Structures are given as structure tokens and as C-alpha cells.
Amino acid sequence: MNVNKAEILRSIRREQRNSAWIDRSMLTLRKKFGDRYIAVKNRKVIDSDEDFETLLSRIRKDGNPESATFEFVTVEECIWVP
Numbered sequence: 001m002n003v004n005k006a007e008i009l010r011s012i013r014r015e016q017r018n019s020a021w022i023d024r025s026m027l028t029l030r031k032k033f034g035d036r037y038i039a040v041k042n043r044k045v046i047d048s049d050e051d052f053e054t055l056l057s058r059i060r061k062d063g064n065p066e067s068a069t070f071e072f073v074t075v076e077e078c079i080w081v082p
Helices: 005-033 052-062
Strands: 036-040 045-049 069-073
Touching: 005 036, 005 045, 005 069, 036 052, 045 052, 052 069
Parallel strands: none
Antiparallel strands: 036 045, 036 069
């Protein structure tokens, strides 16, 4: 697979936009998808499941999994203390 610099940059920017949207939307996402994995594409949840492998399998069947951002959404906010 031959990937050029422009494609890599587009992929990184897409991931950043999806991740930023997830961060901003976390309160709503926790209520709807708590303790589930989500797949986000173009700042929209396209699928979710309690099992990551099951979710990934469905996303692979429906299209390009590289264009989705995957995240586990906890019911409660987790704070890491070093």
C-alpha cells in the first residue's frame, strides 16, 4: 500500500477532529453509550458495542475502518492520579 504525505496528514487531522468532538461530547456520550466502545466518523457515532472485536468486525464489513475513530466510553468520569 502506497500512502503519500497528504493522505497521512488528512488521516491525522480526521482523527484529531473526531477525538476533539468525543472530548466535547463526553457527557452526552456517557449517558447514551456508557461502558461501550464507540466508532465515530465525521464527528458522529456510527456504531457501538460492549465488545471491541464485535464492533470492529461490523465496521470492517460496512467499509473502511481506518476512517473511524474508536473509543471506550465509561459511565463515570475517570480521573488518573499519578
